[in-house]
Amino acid sequence: MAGKSGRSINNVPESPIKKMLFSWEGILVIVFILVNIFCACFSEFYNLKSLLRQMPVYLAEVFLMLPMAYILVLGEIDISVGSIVCLCATMSCIVCNTGAPFVLVVITALVVGTLCGSVNGFILTRFQELPPMIVTLATQIIFRGIAEIILGSGGSISASNTDGFRLLAGKVGSVPYILFLVVIMAVIFAVILGKSTFGRRVYAIGTNRLTAYYSGIHVQKIRFIIYTVMGTISGLCALFIVSTSYGANTTTGNGFEMDAIAMAVFGGISSTGGKGNLAGGVISAFIIVCLRVGLGQRNVHAQVILLILGLLLIGAVALPNIIGQVKKAMKVKK
């Protein structure tokens, strides 16, 4: 049960090819191809080159989707990640401007992220009664607030030495480093979630926390680790965001949490916990990236793009359910 997609079409014949085709991931791959064909026809500028050039900004958000998937599988949510990105970006720019070597800048971002994540984890495990949404809402305000205090009036900082960040934004041929890193990280996260004991335990907690607890799983320890890793990855995301802007400001990372959640959910990871896998999340992330780039290249109004994404999100979850219900109703009639 665990590891299966959150969504599937009922009553599919059990032949392996058909099974694969009708699984959520299979459908996503088809959607991905369709989206690319659509975009290529829709925008005269849509090609591999422009896609690869525009990708890095979006890929930074894909990083966030990976640990977010774990949190969603737990049946929880973290809406503070955008603010963690903001704080990490701010701190890394400040350290960068002291003239410190770039390694130190990278370490700062990751450490600050880890600290923020562990604050979330600490509060959530110490006071288990508290809903994650409200705790991360409070820390969302706090982390961005701290960044606001640090940035002072003006609320914006520019990295004086951009060499390190330019290096991060570098490319092999026309493929940006970040694409490789996203793929590597996605594989690592997917394997841990899908194949390791740790991953199985995450599913177990998401399916039934009490049962998981009684069967000897350290529920709180696992929750703590996941929220902390979420912070670390936010630090990583912040580094790449700074590498596209050479600076940070009080709005950096605004709304990233929603983008990350949307990618994961569209990929079949259930927000009620216990279901979904990362392959779906990664494919859906690329669908969303391609669609946004394609529509954006024809200057479709930003709000219309959001409208389409909103409908897509609802449709992706609602359609399989409706089809299932219709089929069930027809069966009853027979």
Added chain:
Amino acid sequence: MNKKLVSAVLCGTMVLGAACPVFAGVADGKKIALVGKSAGNAFFEIAAASYKETVEAEGGTVDVVYPEAATADAQIKVLDNLISQDYDAICISANDVNALQAKMEEAMDAGIKVSSFDSAPNSDSRQVFVNQAGTVAVGQALMDAVLDIAGGEGQWAILSATSQAANQNAWIDAMKSIMESDEKYSKLELVEVAYGDDEPQKSIDQTSALLENYPDLKVICAPTTVGIAAAAKYLQDNESTCKLTGLGLPSEMIEYTGADDAHSCPYFYLWDMQGLGKLSAYATIALANEEITGALDETFTAGDLGEYTITTADDGGTEIVLGLPLQFNSDNIEEMAKLY
């Protein structure tokens, strides 16, 4: 097995995307993109409409593009899109001073001319900036308004938008330095700079706190369109003796403007929004036609607006100043509200 297939299909599709033929149209005239701070900003719409009209009259085309949110992150995505589309020039009103630098440099490297108006990115990120009114001129006008409305002495406060709004901060700094430099402002006391985040709710909380904390407050200066309207309504509804001035849209402020006690705002300022759009359009066209490069002391003709010279901006870059801020009072507001 499943994963292999998935990755194979992924690669295949990418190749397909790359192989798709590129249909490049041959456009007459210049193709220009105008990037706003966010969608749904009445203030920007007015300038954008005039910008578009001007460029189209000159035979070019304009696409007005909005980021999905009023953040620099969202504008970076928009700039990425624009760089892919062979524009001749991009004109932007920046959400952040620093954060656009990487993308603006990329655009300039790709041969796209980059101008800005209303709110400037830093001097490395632009070729030229069209300033609606000189920063010092705005500061001077507002300072004199405060002095006049306060009757020469007393407490006053500033209600700004957000702490990182670059143009707001520049005006506030200008006001502060003007206040210190001249003896005639010595009896004025600036008690606080509050931030209403351009949200009516927060602006009203801040305004009422100012009034309660400083009962003798004589003037609030709000150099932001949302803030001034919210504060004006609050002051007027409460029949406060504290008066208001600042920068606002006439159509938003018409109900609150008047010299008598029944109105909360005796007069306020803004600049010629249509003129701003027009001048920015001509500046962008001149850049695209390589008549100017954005260097100091270059001159160009902006249609019927006349000749303009590029001057030094406060941040070390260059700018073109439209003119002096306009005053709106009970005499002209009816008429101006129809325009913007």
Added chain:
Amino acid sequence: MEKKSIVKKITGSREALLAVILILLFAVVSVISPSFLTVKSVTDMLKNNAVTMIMSLGMLCVMLVGGIDISIMSTLALSGMSIGMLLKYEYISNTVVAFAIALAIGTACGLLVGLVISRADVPPIIATMGFMYVFRAMGYLVSNGGEWASAAALGSFKDFATTKILGLSCVIWVIILCYVVFFFFMKWTRTGRKIYAVGSNANAAEVSGINVRNIKLLVYMIMGFLAGLGGAIQVSVYASAMPDMQLGGEMDVIAACVIGGVSMSGGRGTVLGALLGSLILATIAKALPLVGIDPLAQNTIKGVLILVVVVANVVLQRVADRSALKGREM
């Protein structure tokens, strides 16, 4: 004996604990800034937080059945913007008609959200996240690409917020009316009790003959209705309609409910709790600029205070539970 039971009652009730927190908050702020505790200041505060206060009632219902709705501020913007534009272009001028239209749009939005959640079994957070984008985008489209409806364009509609009945602003009467109606609705009507039943145990409710799907549909419609009302109030109070009204404000409403002791997993929460929760948030927002905290630090303090209040609530609850347990052992 008598006294002890009262003490027990107070320490045992979530609402009483919240009231204590609220009173403490009021006391601290009034000591630092005496002008806080005046009638004018408090009515100002209520008026300025009317939207959050009214909508937290709807969120209470939604959260009672274990749902959540983050599309509400987009619904508010859509309904508010719609009547703003209708008034601006003089299709309507009557205040009652404007309110009716805003309520109708809000309810229709709520119906749509409710149908997707109750009939297509979409998890609430996902469905409302989608609709958050959809309704907000529709608000922008209605605004004709970014027009504002300003004070002058709203005609007599904006007078609603400034008219006073018996010395209190109409807006405050609306708040009072909503809370009174909901207090009776949730406590003494069949439907109100059904909402609690569905939230406590949906399966048990289903078995006992409650149509769970219809109750779920109903709560989202109530939420939509109140969001529509919020839209009309927002436009009236601030005399201005903009498409980005209350962007991100849904989190304040959710926070108000959670602070007020409404459980996010459903079944637990009261109208009084929602009232206290939204009052605590309103007090924080009003007090921060008043007590002279550096403007740049205000957001951080707000976040810390929210965290402190919810944590304090948990700690006090634990203490209360423990003492209740002790009492039983004895």
